[in-house]
Amino acid sequence: MASGLGRYLALRAVNSIIVIVAVVLLTLIMFGPLVDQQLKAQIEMEVRQQILKGGAFGKYKTPEEAKRAMQKAIEERIKALGLDKPWYIRIWGDLWRTLTFDLGTSWVIKSDSGSSKVVNILLERIPRTVLLFGTSTIILLVLQLLLGAKAAATPGSLFDRIVVLSGLLGYAFATWWVGMVLLYLFAYLIPIFPAGGMVSVPPPQDPLHYALDVAWHMFLPVLTILIVALGGWAYVTRNLMIGILTEDYITTSRAKGVPERKVIYYHALKMAAPPILTQVTLAIASIFTGGLLTEIVFSWPGMGLLYWDAILSLDIPVIMGDVYFTTILIVLANLTADLLYGIVDPRIRLGTGGATL
Amino acid sequence: MPVLDVDDLTMYYEIPFRGFVRAVDGISFSLEKGESLGIVGESGCGKSSLAITLMRLLPKNARIIKGRVILDGINIYELPEDRLRKEIRWKRISMVFQGAMNALHPIIKVGDQIVEAIMLHEDVSKEEAWKRAGDLLELVGIDRSRLDNYPFEFSGGMRQRAMIAMALALNPDVLLADEPTTALDVIVQAQILKLIKDLQRKFGISLILISHDVSVIAEMSDKVAVMYAGKFQEFGSAFDVFLNPLHPYTKGLLSGVPSVKGKPRRLKSIPGAPPNLLNPPKGCRFAPRCPFAKEKCFEEEPDLVEIEDKHYVRCHFAEELREVPWDVSE
Numbered sequence: 254m255a256s257g258l259g260r261y262l263a264l265r266a267v268n269s270i271i272v273i274v275a276v277v278l279l280t281l282i283m284f285g286p287l288v289d290q291q292l293k294a295q296i297e298m299e300v301r302q303q304i305l306k307g308g309a310f311g312k313y314k315t316p317e318e319a320k321r322a323m324q325k326a327i328e329e330r331i332k333a334l335g336l337d338k339p340w341y342i343r344i345w346g347d348l349w350r351t352l353t354f355d356l357g358t359s360w361v362i363k364s365d366s367g368s369s370k371v372v373n374i375l376l377e378r379i380p381r382t383v384l385l386f387g388t389s390t391i392i393l394l395v396l397q398l399l400l401g402a403k404a405a406a407t408p409g410s411l412f413d414r415i416v417v418l419s420g421l422l423g424y425a426f427a428t429w430w431v432g433m434v435l436l437y438l439f440a441y442l443i444p445i446f447p448a449g450g451m452v453s454v455p456p457p458q459d460p461l462h463y464a465l466d467v468a469w470h471m472f473l474p475v476l477t478i479l480i481v482a483l484g485g486w487a488y489v490t491r492n493l494m495i496g497i498l499t500e501d502y503i504t505t506s507r508a509k510g511v512p513e514r515k516v517i518y519y520h521a522l523k524m525a526a527p528p529i530l531t532q533v534t535l536a537i538a539s540i541f542t543g544g545l546l547t548e549i550v551f552s553w554p555g556m557g558l559l560y561w562d563a564i565l566s567l568d569i570p571v572i573m574g575d576v577y578f579t580t581i582l583i584v585l586a587n588l589t590a591d592l593l594y595g596i597v598d599p600r601i602r603l604g605t606g607g608a609t610l
Numbered sequence: 611m612p613v614l615d616v617d618d619l620t621m622y623y624e625i626p627f628r629g630f631v632r633a634v635d636g637i638s639f640s641l642e643k644g645e646s647l648g649i650v651g652e653s654g655c656g657k658s659s660l661a662i663t664l665m666r667l668l669p670k671n672a673r674i675i676k677g678r679v680i681l682d683g684i685n686i687y688e689l690p691e692d693r694l695r696k697e698i699r700w701k702r703i704s705m706v707f708q709g710a711m712n713a714l715h716p717i718i719k720v721g722d723q724i725v726e727a728i729m730l731h732e733d734v735s736k737e738e739a740w741k742r743a744g745d746l747l748e749l750v751g752i753d754r755s756r757l758d759n760y761p762f763e764f765s766g767g768m769r770q771r772a773m774i775a776m777a778l779a780l781n782p783d784v785l786l787a788d789e790p791t792t793a794l795d796v797i798v799q800a801q802i803l804k805l806i807k808d809l810q811r812k813f814g815i816s817l818i819l820i821s822h823d824v825s826v827i828a829e830m831s832d833k834v835a836v837m838y839a840g841k842f843q844e845f846g847s848a849f850d851v852f853l854n855p856l857h858p859y860t861k862g863l864l865s866g867v868p869s870v871k872g873k874p875r876r877l878k879s880i881p882g883a884p885p886n887l888l889n890p891p892k893g894c895r896f897a898p899r900c901p902f903a904k905e906k907c908f909e910e911e912p913d914l915v916e917i918e919d920k921h922y923v924r925c926h927f928a929e930e931l932r933e934v935p936w937d938v939s940e
Contacts, residue, residue, distance in 0.1 A: 501712040502716065505773075506715070507667055509727045510695040510698075510727075511695075524717065527717075599760050599762075600717065600762055
């Protein structure tokens with residue numbers, strides 16, 4: 254029994270690693286030339302300053318001689334750093350360094366604690382993003398199941414129509430636009446929520462107040478994500494459920510005398526769970542992207558806002574690090590969904606049947 | 611007193627702006643304890659609609675126009691929903707569905723499904739119910755250790771056996787079997803039919819068997835109803851209906867069945883298709899396909915008349931056509 258699930262998970266894990274390596278490799282190829290350029294310019298500047306400042310300028314009789322010496326020094330530095338070798342040789346070293354979390358130092362951005370190490374900057378940001386994204390995803394999942402199942406129980410009813418309509422409407426909205434509208438309404442017109450950030454300044458001291466303060470700051474960003482994603486998800490659940498409710502085994506349940514509530518929320522929803530999880534797996538990346546945009550709108554100091562800051566200041570090591578960690582998070586989220594899939598669907602767990610694979 | 615008494619049962623499906631599909635139209639019959647009734651007819655003649663109407667498992671657009679279903683003195687259409695659920699469904703009348711593949715919940719353990727049926731109606735502990743579920747599986751010839759399996763770990767025949775075990779869990783008065791062997795191969799089909807018949811005799815259950823397969827019905831039933839376009843066209847004992855068919859439609863159906871013992875002959879079919887029940891023909895519903903139809907058949911609908919003792923036929927010319935065999939030019 255465990256071997257089926259184990260093999261399935263092992264396969265998924267191998268897939269995940271391949272995805273991570275491929276993403277890092279692609280980013281390195283894209284940003285590699287830019288980094289080279291930047292590094293070379295930096296070296297040139299440093300050498301020039303060294304020679305000018307160190308009073309060594311007087312040693313050279315002619316400007317040409319000084320220039321040649323400078324050129325030589327630059328080339329030596331470049332050679333020492335290995336920058337003279339072609340990119341397709343150097344990239345493997347970079348790949349290895351990135352994968353082992355040796356992400357170097359940032360060019361501009363510093364962590365809240367003042368560190369310039371990219372890893373430190375990111376480690377500070379990740380929990381904040383996970384908090385926002387995880388909370389939204391869990392609320393999304395629970396609400397979608399309940400709303401979708403309720404709508405499917407009475408197709409064509411007013412409730413059902415509202416779910417369908419809000420699904421299509423929400424899907425058509427842009428995350429950042431909804432965020433701005435909410436900010437305008439509830440932070441400016443009726444200022445009952447903060448306009449941004451994660452905690453008040455200064456932050457409350459005792460843990461309970463701190464948690465409440467964070468929740469208060471989180472309300473509008475989470476609401477934004479819900480408005481955009483919930484309707485669509487509930488709509489998908491509803492359609493799945495309507496199909497399932499016409500199946501023979503549902504008729505069997507009803508014929509057995511199972512109460513209608515249990516038929517819908519247990520027998521039918523149990524069958525809807527695996528495909529819904531598939532849908533969640535596919536949607537995780539897009540919610541995540543939506544989450545990153547939401548962070549920017551609400552100045553939530555997570556990985557999304559970090560992207561924005563890093564792009565504005567062209568801080569390439571930070572961008573690369575952020576891409577790497579974002580990839581890892583998405584892959585981990587997918588892996589979790591896969592694990593849950595294996596748990597809710599015995600056909601996967603036991604490795605037989607497999608009609609739905 | 612009959613266990614089940616169905617009187618003028620009429621159920622239409624409502625199609626908004628277009629009218630009604632007359633799927634079950636004035637069906638009457640009664641069933642004694644331990645008796646078996648076979649209902650035979652083509653696809654789309656209303657057999658399965660009749661089954662769900664008898665169970666009161668109607669979809670939202672179904673309308674009961676008139677008629678009664680009286681089970682042991684209780685009209686099931688007058689019971690409130692919760693009493694119907696607790697006292698009638700599965701306890702008094704249970705069902706084995708067509709499509710053995712899909713009638714059990716695919717991702718709930720077979721044992722849990724049977725236990726659920728028991729515990730919904732009887733106040734027993736989970737252990738007790740589980741033990742009874744095991745006994746039931748053994749009754750249908752499956753090892754009790756298989757309670758822990760999921761339906762996808764069963765073969766088609768085993769699934770149908772498990773379904774039968776579940777249907778018998780509460781000793782129902784009436785068992786409704788809607789195409790119970792359709793998805794199975796002939797050998798398994800024979801085993802399942804034998805099993806149903808043995809258990810029916812053993813527990814004195816009244817059986818309603820619905821099938822498109824004339825041979826299955828002939829083998830299993832005491833009484834036979836031939837259904838066409840939502841109505842019984844011929845009704846009587848299996849002997850009368852199959853050895854002495856009086857309705858042209860029954861004759862047509864039987865001429866499509868090969869005989870093992872009789873002389874070899876060319877099988878014949880009934881040309882055409884059943885009528886659209888949204889706008890059924892004005893006269894006899896079989897008239898458009900009937901080679902013997904006369905003007906009267908298109909004008910006036912015949913009643914179900916008792917032509918011989920306990921042998922009912924819905925045809926204007928049943929007497930005249932008594933000796934005329936089914937014959938259509940191919």
